[in-house]
Amino acid sequence: MKAKVVAALVLAGVVTLSVPLFAHHGTAAFENEKKVTVKGTVTEWLWSNPHCLLQFDVKGDDGKVAHWVGETQNPVSMTNVGWSKAAIKAGDEVTVTILPVKNGLTLGRVVSVLLPNGKTLISGEGASREVRDEIERQVREGTSK
DSSP: OHHHHHHHHHHHHHHHHHHHHHHHTOOTTBOTTOOEEEEEEEEEEEOOSSOOEEEEEEEOTTSOEEEEEEEOOOHHHHHHTTOOGGGOOTTOEEEEEEEEBTTOOSEEEEEEEEOTTSOEEEOOTTSOHHHHHHHHHHHHHTOOO
């Protein structure tokens, strides 16, 4: 009887501790149907687990600078769709399309980045699995634009 109680408590503890892992990967905080495109200057491109982060400053019409942070997937997933650590550098003037957070802060999930050389990096964010698979296929075959 004691063994069953201990087993039940251990199982309850494992389930309780694992729930935040699933919540971490939710998209409820983002405007998944709304894309915002802004032009700015990269302040940092952080290529690390669990998510890469693109930080950039956008100058508004009023002259004020807003600091944006865009999240992507992990480095391996980003490499699969043609991104790299060296692709983006601090000081780069970029055009970023992002799925913003619902609370109006200057945060979101990066959809694409137009680089100074004219190349566009596409994350596949907000796209169907089929579209993301096609992007990965094009990168593997060297036919991506």
